[in-house]
Amino acid sequence: MTPNAPDSYAATSCRTPGTVGDSAPRPDGPLKVRGAFAYSSDLEAEDMLWGTTLRSPHPRARILSVDTAAALALPGVHAVLTHRDVPGRNLHGSMVVDQPVLAVDTVRYEGEPVAVVAAEDPETARRAAELVRVAYEVLPPVTDAEAALTPDSPAVHDGGNLLRHVPLRRGRAARGEPLTADVVVRGVYEVGMQDQAFLGPESGLAVPDPDGGVSLHVATQWLHVDHDQVVAALGLPREKVRLHLAGVGGAFGAREDLSMHAHACLLALRTGRPVKMCYTREESFVGHVHRHPAKMAYEHGATRDGRLVYVKASIVLDGGAYSSSSPAVAGTVATCSLGPYEVPDAEVDVRVVYTNNPPCGAMRGFGAVQSCFGYESQMDRLARELGMDPVELRIRNAVAEGSAVANGQVLDHPAPVAELLRRVRDRPMPPAAPPEGAHLARTASRGESVVRGVGYAVGFKNVGFVEGFDDYSTARVRLESTGGQARAVVTSAAAEVGQGVVTVQAQIARTELGVEQVTVEFGDSSFGSAGPSSSSRQTYVTGGAVKAAAEAVRARVLERADRLLGRPGTATGLSGGAVTGPGGRVLCKLADVLGDEAVEETVEWHHRPTFPLDPHTGQGDSVFQFAFAAHRAVVDVDTELGLVRTVEIATAQDVGKAVNPQALLGQIHGGTVQGLGLALMEEIRTEGGLMQNPSFTDYLIPTVHDVPPMHVDVLELADPHAPYGVRGVGEPPNISSPAAVAAAVRDATGLDLPRIPLRLEDVAGLTRTPGSGVR
Amino acid sequence: MSLPATMDFLLPDRLDDALDALAARPGTLPVAGGTDVMVRLSRGRERPPAAVDLTRIPCLARWEREAGVVRLGAAVPYTRLADELAGPLPGLAAAARTVGSRQIRNRGTVGGALGTAWAAGDVHPMLLALGAEVELVSARGARRVPVREFYTGPGRTVRAPDELIRAVRVPEAEGPQSYAKAGRRGALVVATCSFAAALWPSRGTVGTGIGGAADTPLPALEAERFVAGELAGRRLWQSLEPLPDGVLTRFGELAAAAVSPADDVRGSAAYRRHAVAVLARRALGWVWDDYRADARAKEETCA
Structure with a gap:
């Protein structure tokens, strides 16, 4: 590729437009540019309530008592919940389960959720939250990471302040020999706390379902890891909790952890009404994690x-x-x-x-x-x-x-x-x-x-x-004929966070199946996991899953074409909406091969193992x-x-x-x-x-x-x-x-x-x- | 700390009705563009019993020029100030152009900035340098306060709870003016500190104002006295020679001596003291150099 010349990209041409290597336009682009795209903060439901969160004003304190009576008495308030109202596991965490859904007897950072409120409107909810009386015994906070490692530092959690130590020893260091060299330079460097600064605040809508379950529409990077944690908090059977991807206004890692997910579900289940939560900008800054200093x-x-x-x-x-x-x-x-x-x-x-x-x-x-x-x-x-x-x-x-x-x-790929x-x-x-x-x-x-x-x-x-984690992805590809035209439908739970994974999936389906018309559907939490939109991995892993599913579909279609043509081994490819043979010769229309019988394959695709x-x-x-x-x-x-x-x-x-x-x-x-x-x-x-x-x-x-x-x-x-x-x-x-x-x-x-x-x-x-x- | 359940929002279209509202309920919050006060309200930091919207009162959104003074209605947004008054008020227009973003400038007003009296606000240093006067009005009557006597503390002014800022009276420029602002970002940034300089050849003075470097915006009085003396003593108004480096540097030092800055997320106190000296030195150099260039150009035109 000619470096740095966007024009040169257009020179990459394929028989079917919009395949791998093309700058296929993204379907959400025009909507986002026009301001018409529905983000999670735009969700609404008839009869919905608004949820808000009461947060700790202290970075470290004991909670002596919580009194919700005055808040509950305020007209328009439908629920005020504390940790006592969490029916399941009152802890979450995507790796280590150590974070309360609602604080119990200790708060460990400014902004930690203590109670949640549902009310007729956001202002009433906020006023009710102010009426919740929390008695704190304020403790001196642990704020210096190096000092936190000293023996006399207060412990933020039982078990001490060291969360993980990763030692690395190579060569002489591994053999316990001293490290020496002719020239030595030393330095101490620091990096401050960066925020992801996405523009779409934490938000979503929880809707109670007639079966006693709940559906949560939320902006996230990984429905399935959220689902695990919400299910645990609600104490409901997995199938009664359904997570759907709402429009994501940026992520950059800040949507890997739960924010309002469990809270909105708890409020919706308690009130029997849809509950919307949408953090304010100031709240968002304490409502998600940051880059480690x-x-x-x-x-x-x-x-x-x-x-x-x-x-x-x-x-x-x-x-x-x-x-x-x-x-x-x-x-x-x-x-x-x-x-x-x-x-x-x-x-x-x-x-x-x-x-x-x-x-x-x-x-x-x-x-x-x-x-x-x-x-x-x-x-x-x-x-x-x-x-x-x-x-x-x-x-x-x-x-x-x-x-x-x-x-x-050892690097076994270009570097x-x-x-x-x-x-x-x-x-x-x-x-x-x-x-x-x-x-x-x-x-x-x-x-x-x-x-x-x-x-x-x-x-x-x-x-x-x-480190041995298997972050596989699941994709379903369906090839069907509608109105005499072949089209593909790709389904995965890959979170579109603005990076363009929807477009990439469509491009892969076009490449493998030779059809122009591709629809990409978001799978909810009942569909197989796609893994997270994190770690630069979706094009590789979900891309791999879509490619594998499309290849499986193609193999079945070619088999069917062979049968229809009565000549095994004739059909070798799909291109431009046709079944092709050796040399790219068109054998028949793909839509004719498909007829009324769609071909569908679902693949769970794993990258090579890590250790x-x-x-x-x-x-x-x-x-x-x-x-x-x-x-x-x-x-x-x-x-x-x-x-x-x-x-x-x-x-x-x-x-x-x-x-x-x-x-x-x-x-x-x-x-x-x-x-x-x-x-x-x-x-x-x-x-x-x-x-x-x-x-x-x-x-x-x-x-x-x-x-x-x-x-x-x-x-x-x-x-x-x-x-x-x-x-x-x-x-x-x-x-x-x-x-x-x-x-x-x-x-x-x-x-x-x-x-x-x-x-x-x-x-x-x-x-x-x-x-x-x-x- | 129970906050009032509701807040009345009044929409008068006559000034008298707004004044009656302020008189009837002390603590009623006047709102023009809302770029400061709405942020405070929506963060729950403030919940006044009532707010009075000023955008429907025509006389507040007008400006007029009379006898070398621009009378700028309190609710004229920055965009209009920058677009319509860059001729008579080049320094204030330049300062207004550095406020926030275009959207903020479309709503924000000089009257609002005076009401909030935020020490880092961009228009205050120039209002000080220009010797502006604030027109306050209430049901009790009207008065004018020189802006140099207007700010009394962080976010505090001489405005009484029942008074409204009706207009600000700003003398028209008679020489170059400059607003120098240091911030961590190229645009859309609150000043870490700032300095305004305005040349008044008829009086032989340089007006100054400093932002973001004390509890309130403030003039650099010693620096003003010093430079007026140097300009006269060295007969620079006549010779149009450059200001000596030593004078520029001393002017900066005197400006820095006037401030009492704090450490905060926008910069350290030490930085602010240092930067005020640099900005003051540069701003004075610019207005003097511009004045010399203008004077030379005028001479050539005449010759």
């Missing part, structure tokens, strides 16, 4: 000619009050801790810790973002120490197919790390002077003190779930695919005021196969910008466990003025193990862009800048950074 002490040893010898790292992640997906995030941090580099010896310890800070969990990049900022900052520091070009140093140590990464896994770096390096630089009128912020500078900087980073991450990490060495083939991307960032910095304008970002990424080039570009642009946001502005600030900026007034995400022109260079080196050779694409753009932007600001300012997001005072050189080494 990380503190990372790194030590890199190298030879004088720039070969990495060893890496030592001690990484502490703040998991917040509940586990969410913290255990898996810690594993990803460890597996990605050395970067896409050949490192013979390594001693890495990753610890994720309970605190009374906001719970952290899944966010795009899932730990690989934090470690990338650590190891890439170190690579720049090492390059300076060696007097080497930073890109050259990276290329010299880059992994390739056949190399082993941190978990000892073009050096090539990705060369591509971003060799791209022409943007013009030296900013174009007229493009000063940093026209209101602060007319060009005073503006210095240009350039930074590079490369990153990698596993695609899909790891656990050794609990002592962190070694194991825990990953079925790795994905790679590199970024070059060019910035202009007003060094006096600490203002940064990103001038240009160039990125290169191996995607295996561009299934939908336009959607792919959207992923790469969006992920890169989300990373730029982490580097420059996106941070939830807490003080004593209390969130300081739960609104878009002060939680800043990049606007159109902050997003630079981007050059996207796409490699398509097929992974032989993956359907169509695809490689997950959603997360890699998000992994190396923060490190590249931070490196560019360092280049412009000459400052150490060991922490992202960069604050104005950091970039203006007003922040002391003890212990991180002097540049």
